[in-house]
Amino acid sequence: MRMAEVSAKYELSQDTLRYYERIGLIPPVNRNNSGVRNYTEDNLKWVEFIKCMRTAGLPIEALIEYVGLFQLGDETLEARKELLKEQRDLLFAKMGDMKKTLERLDSKIERYEQTVGEKEKLLNNLEK
């Protein structure tokens, strides 16, 4: 699969795809004999995985490390597991913060609804 298609499929700009590859966030993609990238199924899986992780806000640096460990083979299973656990816990904590804020926003909005409602009632009374 060529870059244009990959870009469309995963909604990542071509620049971003090149950038990710350049910094080692996805493993190198093979080229045809004129240097054009040809994404394999395996490449696509990486792209999809990285996109998912980035969407959730995992830092690029940690993901680069994961990809690097992966390429070193089975020796790094344990290290990869620990890395994922660490990021999982960070993500979990962040979701906790967000949940608190979401609740706070919800009750704030609720109060705004009431206040705006009362203002309207007042205006209605004046009209009569």
Added chain:
Amino acid sequence: MRMAEVSAKYELSQDTLRYYERIGLIPPVNRNNSGVRNYTEDNLKWVEFIKCMRTAGLPIEALIEYVGLFQLGDETLEARKELLKEQRDLLFAKMGDMKKTLERLDSKIERYEQTVGEKEKLLNNLEK
């Protein structure tokens, strides 16, 4: 309350507190006659609110707009409500993405646990 204390209480650097005030993310804080900030209860509430919102990742730009609207008074109740709703929905969506990623990480970690476990068993067998 002086800045050092506010900084400690909310774990925001003094630089960040000044920055927030400079860009209008918190309303202006009164100074004593030698120009030193003196945070009132009301100022502290803003600091705490903004910290909470920022921790959840709400963009500074939206928060500046909220503070601006607030300072314009009751005319802006409706606009403020809409702004909060919009940010709430964005936050909610983001949490959805993160939940998906969290689940994916959890099952990936689970698989790593199994794989690492099997490798250890293999090694144990070799030792016998």
Added chain:
DNA sequence: ATCCCACTTGGAGTTAACTCAAAGTCAAGA
């Protein structure tokens, strides 16, 4: 009186994560 320390301002520097621009190559179609 002098020294220290917590503050002040204005402006420059940093980091993460892209994003864009310039100049070049190659294959296919008119």
Added chain:
DNA sequence: TCTTGACTTTGAGTTAACTCCAAGTGGGAT
């Protein structure tokens, strides 16, 4: 043959959100 268009590389530019630095001031302790 010439052009078009999708790609290539290298390197610079951008954005958000801080973070740091230099130079200055006012008030309290020694």
